[in-house]
Amino acid sequence: MASSIYLHIPFCATKCYYCAFNTYPFHKEQAKDYLVALREEMALYAPRTTPLSTIFIGGGTPSMLSAAALTQVFADLNAHFQIRADAEITVECNPGTVDAEKLNVMRHAGINRLSFGLQAMQNETLKQLGRSHTVADFLHSYQLARDCGFDNINIDLLFALPKQTMAEWQDTLTKVISLAPAHISVYNLVMEEATPFYEWWKAGELPLPSEDTEADMFHYAIETLTARGYEHYEICNFARPNRTAKHNLVYWNNQACIGLGTGACGYIDGTRYANTRGIADYIDILQRGIKPVTHAERLTEQAEKAETLMLALRKREGISLAAYQERFGEEIETELGEIYGEWIDLGLLERTETHLRLTNRGLFLANEVFVELMS
Amino acid sequence: MSKPLKNIRNFCILGHIDHGKSTLSDRLLEHTNTLAEREMRAQVLDLMELERERGITIKATAAKLDYTTGGQSYELNLIDTPGHVDFTYEVSRSLAACEGAILIVDAAQGVEAQTLANAYLAIDNDLEIVPVINKIDLPTARPDEVRRQIEEVVGIPGDEALLVSAKVGIGIPAILAAIVNRIPPPQGETDAPLKALVLDSVYDNYRGVIMYTRVFDGSVEPGQKIQLMETQRAYEVEEVGIFTPQLQPVAALHTGSVGYIIAGIREIDKAKIGDTITHHATPTPIPLPGYREMKPLVFSGLYPADTHQFHALREALEKLRLNDASFNFEPETSIALGFGFRCGFLGLLHMEIIHERLEREFGLVLVRTAPSVMYRVSLKSGEFIGVDNPAHLPELHHIERIEEPHVNIDIIVPREYIGNAMELCQKRRGVYKRMNQLDAQRVQLLYELPLGEMLTDFYPKLKSLTRGYGSLEYDIGDYKPANLVKLDVLLNGNPVDAFSTILPREVADARGKALVSKLKALIPRQMFEVPIQAAIGNKIVARETVRPLRKNVTAKCYGGDITRKRKLLERQKEGKKRMKQIGSVDIPQEAFTAMLEMDE
Ligand SMILES: Nc1nc2c(ncn2[C@@H]2O[C@H](COP(=O)(O)OP(=O)(O)OP(=O)(O)O)[C@@H](O)[C@H]2O)c(=O)[nH]1
Ligand SMILES: C[S@@+](CC[C@H](N)C(=O)[O-])C[C@H]1O[C@@H](n2cnc3c(N)ncnc32)[C@H](O)[C@@H]1O
Ligand code: SF4
Ligand SMILES: [Mg+2]
Numbered sequence: 001m002a003s004s005i006y007l008h009i010p011f012c013a014t015k016c017y018y019c020a021f022n023t024y025p026f027h028k029e030q031a032k033d034y035l036v037a038l039r040e041e042m043a044l045y046a047p048r049t050t051p052l053s054t055i056f057i058g059g060g061t062p063s064m065l066s067a068a069a070l071t072q073v074f075a076d077l078n079a080h081f082q083i084r085a086d087a088e089i090t091v092e093c094n095p096g097t098v099d100a101e102k103l104n105v106m107r108h109a110g111i112n113r114l115s116f117g118l119q120a121m122q123n124e125t126l127k128q129l130g131r132s133h134t135v136a137d138f139l140h141s142y143q144l145a146r147d148c149g150f151d152n153i154n155i156d157l158l159f160a161l162p163k164q165t166m167a168e169w170q171d172t173l174t175k176v177i178s179l180a181p182a183h184i185s186v187y188n189l190v191m192e193e194a195t196p197f198y199e200w201w202k203a204g205e206l207p208l209p210s211e212d213t214e215a216d217m218f219h220y221a222i223e224t225l226t227a228r229g230y231e232h233y234e235i236c237n238f239a240r241p242n243r244t245a246k247h248n249l250v251y252w253n254n255q256a257c258i259g260l261g262t263g264a265c266g267y268i269d270g271t272r273y274a275n276t277r278g279i280a281d282y283i284d285i286l287q288r289g290i291k292p293v294t295h296a297e298r299l300t301e302q303a304e305k306a307e308t309l310m311l312a313l314r315k316r317e318g319i320s321l322a323a324y325q326e327r328f329g330e331e332i333e334t335e336l337g338e339i340y341g342e343w344i345d346l347g348l349l350e351r352t353e354t355h356l357r358l359t360n361r362g363l364f365l366a367n368e369v370f371v372e373l374m375s
Numbered sequence: 376m377s378k379p380l381k382n383i384r385n386f387c388i389l390g391h392i393d394h395g396k397s398t399l400s401d402r403l404l405e406h407t408n409t410l411a412e413r414e415m416r417a418q419v420l421d422l423m424e425l426e427r428e429r430g431i432t433i434k435a436t437a438a439k440l441d442y443t444t445g446g447q448s449y450e451l452n453l454i455d456t457p458g459h460v461d462f463t464y465e466v467s468r469s470l471a472a473c474e475g476a477i478l479i480v481d482a483a484q485g486v487e488a489q490t491l492a493n494a495y496l497a498i499d500n501d502l503e504i505v506p507v508i509n510k511i512d513l514p515t516a517r518p519d520e521v522r523r524q525i526e527e528v529v530g531i532p533g534d535e536a537l538l539v540s541a542k543v544g545i546g547i548p549a550i551l552a553a554i555v556n557r558i559p560p561p562q563g564e565t566d567a568p569l570k571a572l573v574l575d576s577v578y579d580n581y582r583g584v585i586m587y588t589r590v591f592d593g594s595v596e597p598g599q600k601i602q603l604m605e606t607q608r609a610y611e612v613e614e615v616g617i618f619t620p621q622l623q624p625v626a627a628l629h630t631g632s633v634g635y636i637i638a639g640i641r642e643i644d645k646a647k648i649g650d651t652i653t654h655h656a657t658p659t660p661i662p663l664p665g666y667r668e669m670k671p672l673v674f675s676g677l678y679p680a681d682t683h684q685f686h687a688l689r690e691a692l693e694k695l696r697l698n699d700a701s702f703n704f705e706p707e708t709s710i711a712l713g714f715g716f717r718c719g720f721l722g723l724l725h726m727e728i729i730h731e732r733l734e735r736e737f738g739l740v741l742v743r744t745a746p747s748v749m750y751r752v753s754l755k756s757g758e759f760i761g762v763d764n765p766a767h768l769p770e771l772h773h774i775e776r777i778e779e780p781h782v783n784i785d786i787i788v789p790r791e792y793i794g795n796a797m798e799l800c801q802k803r804r805g806v807y808k809r810m811n812q813l814d815a816q817r818v819q820l821l822y823e824l825p826l827g828e829m830l831t832d833f834y835p836k837l838k839s840l841t842r843g844y845g846s847l848e849y850d851i852g853d854y855k856p857a858n859l860v861k862l863d864v865l866l867n868g869n870p871v872d873a874f875s876t877i878l879p880r881e882v883a884d885a886r887g888k889a890l891v892s893k894l895k896a897l898i899p900r901q902m903f904e905v906p907i908q909a910a911i912g913n914k915i916v917a918r919e920t921v922r923p924l925r926k927n928v929t930a931k932c933y934g935g936d937i938t939r940k941r942k943l944l945e946r947q948k949e950g951k952k953r954m955k956q957i958g959s960v961d962i963p964q965e966a967f968t969a970m971l972e973m974d975e
Binding site: 188190211212214215218235251254265267272274297299303306307310311346348363364365366367368370371372373374375 | 900902903924925926927928929936937938940941944945947948951
């Protein structure tokens, strides 16, 4: 049983050079069929949910859908699932793809959170990333959203970008903070296979900042954002009080979530699954009334433990000792064995009354720790 | 059906590397219709994948050709041999099976170092030599000049040399005629007790040892009981056959022929190359002299990347040694690399090839340490020891004297590169001996230099300094004392035995610096600072530091793709496990390999 849904909209106007998400160019006819298929899929999962407390509509670019199409998606969700009155419902928006009409439709449909992929506050940088919007487009969209009454808005930022300097990164942060969004995510750029950036990087043609600069940038973000009243609650995520992303916390707490749409992943009753990535394939399979799942794996207890630790340690508060014990009937300390003490000695982990968490140093080296958690 | 001895010819093809031995073999196979057209491909006798990839012959390969001329049908047993100096052992083994040799010389390159070395081997073995000038199709061919070199430099009549293009197929019938007319048939007693030489062997997982053999007296057929004279073991023959070059069973192998014998031999160490095969009931009174044991010149450690594979490595080494008696191995341990073997090879290429064959043919992943020579060390206590692993050199204050092996090298270069070649030899502590003018363009340079100097890319350097024209041949010389020291590398204060080297005192500091800075680039940043030092005894001669890792955190745990992320981490963990840990410093295996590529 699950009380969260991730719903994927696999369309983008253009493909950003760094992006490996499952997205395709937008075709009106196909989009129509896609929404029909989504409805089919909802029906297949409806019996496996309890009243929903989080919904995340991500992409791709959900905000590319027309106001009418969006209305349709929300109507379908409401028809198939019970949604709690206090549910967090987020839609990912690309700057420049929303207007007052769309925003109003969303608002009336019960959407209470928006997430804008801004990435950087310099037009030159946006261009180099292959983004299809300008800083002005973003400011305009953001203002429209605020005017429409959205007060829970996240802004995604990228750092460690090609040629990016510390000064540029500081400029981006300062400008974003001045807008006072409820939530800010800062992601270091990751080289994903099968992207133009990856190819250029392999060919030695992508001038990425050094590891030290990257660490400095990350450090700067943490210092600045916490000083300006944002709680650093997950490695990359910062929120004003009570504005943490409930949907993302479902992931970090390794709780069940249904994934709908092409390439979406889900986790129900101890099984992780992934849907087919192709749109045509997805539509085709659902026309036959079958779940479009291509990969499913029932987690072994070992895998579930590893994933639970790896996810929960991303949170600043760390992993709850009691919750772990309750879930696995065993103490974390016993589970980790020798490395538990080693990591504490190395200053990577620390133990509070109730939690085990990464230290400030451990936070920067989280992957080194996570690797060791694997069996 | 057996041929009378007068209708059998056993010959090998000899020459310098790349002069066209395998290509000529192709033409001979084709011309005698030994292989169907669809079976033909370039250098068809280079059976090993590794040979095909590198375009060189590594193993001598035999093939039986049927040839009819003047109303007589002949059995011609051909052996294609490698040209590279490291595989000379293959050549000597082949010679023992032959009465004649085709000595091939590239019409454009002329006589080169291995042409000479191989020609002398053939002469020593009393073989009839048929000189062939190949590649006459090339615009740069100088057949007359080469003819003169054969006469004056090699010392065999040049006017007998046949003009050939193996590639285009010119002059092939003349070669076949010369094989029949000039090479003597084998001698031997058809009715005498069986006397056959084990030329080579391979291990087949289903059939056991397959022995490649030349029958000198008598004959052998399935069902007979044979005996290996040196190891005194008896076996029943299951199958005998010839090479097409694939194995093809026949009813019997007769006097004078080359072929193989399968006799259900499972104990690898019982089928020694060079041993004599005879009948169990009626043994030949005198065994064949066999082969001279080869003394390895170059030593390095081979370690399984996965420490659990130690036994698999031992088995693989044993099986491979069946097929190549010119390397040896002995177990050793390294603090850095665990359990492995110290192996001795005939040269650097030989070392590389054995390493690669172990990986490919036996599915192993190996770490190899830097090559070393065998040092002779006299201790203050009056004792003498041989040191083939630098890590085992006793501490300086125990040492009276260290001697290192020297080689006499013979370099042939075009005149315009004499300066470059000499400078290289000088730099490598070479002592000039002599220079001979070979022809208007080329000279032969004779130097004596420490073998150890040849292990750090001497040959590639020579090649690049002579635009690929220089050729090199060497003979092992004497041991001579030198002012040598051991350079150690310390990581985080702990010496890494696999990185130790022995080298002349005067270059040790510079090498230490180079080593340390190379390692710095190879060792990933760790959770703590890692000092890298080079030391001679207690004296630190170079130091660098790998700064601690500051950041390794992935931005985002994407959407639901959590399992993907977990699997990625699991793979990284696997990778980490494969790193070698020394005093909690993780060293990637590439570091050991990359250290082999150290330049001066
Ligand atoms: N032009 C020309 N090229 C030739 C001729 N014979 C051989 N080659 C080329 O010379 C190169 C080396 O030929 P191989 O037959 O492999 O030489 P090899 O003597 O067997 O070499 P190793 O076994 O490594 O010692 C190949 O590229 C051949 O195609 C020839 O008659 N003319
Ligand atoms: C699911 S994506 C899509 C959001 C939306 N389409 C947009 O780009 O505005 C969410 C965020 O992931 C981040 N992201 C995408 N590719 C990334 C990469 N290669 N490395 C790090 N972050 C990445 C970007 O910050 C992006 O805003
Ligand atoms: S980053 Fe966002 S807009 Fe760019 S291609 Fe990826 S999903 Fe589409
Ligand atoms: Mg060859």
